[in-house]
Amino acid sequence: MSRILNHPIFGKINDRKQVSFQFDGKTYEAYENETIAAALLANDVRKLRVHEDSGTPRGFYCNIGHCMECRVTVNGQSNTRACLTVVQQDMVVESGKLLPNIIRRMVEEQ
Helix, strand or coil: CCCCCEECCCEEHHHCCEEEEEECCEEEEEECCCEHHHHHHHCCCCCCEECCCCCCEECCCCCCCCCCCCEEEECCEEEEECCCCECCCCEEEEEECCCHHHHHHHHHHC
16 A cells, blocks of 8 residues: 655645545545545555446546546446545445446457
């Protein structure tokens, strides 16, 4: 796990409350006011979803809300940007998956 533990502006991370959340069925720890993206990066998670057409892995790109590469499903709400969404206690986050019709189309093309 890698985090900045003492930031000159944000202070010491130990001063913040820890929260638990799930990503693809596994429980991770985050700190209050941390984004999903920051929490996953700190827990060495790099793959957030797969590309809709090719199925190739996708992760963090701009990390400021412009590119939409960090789309995940949060508590059943799809297309949520991990870089802009703050982790909450017991939040359930799922990686983006290939939709069944896209999988079917990929198989047919091969």
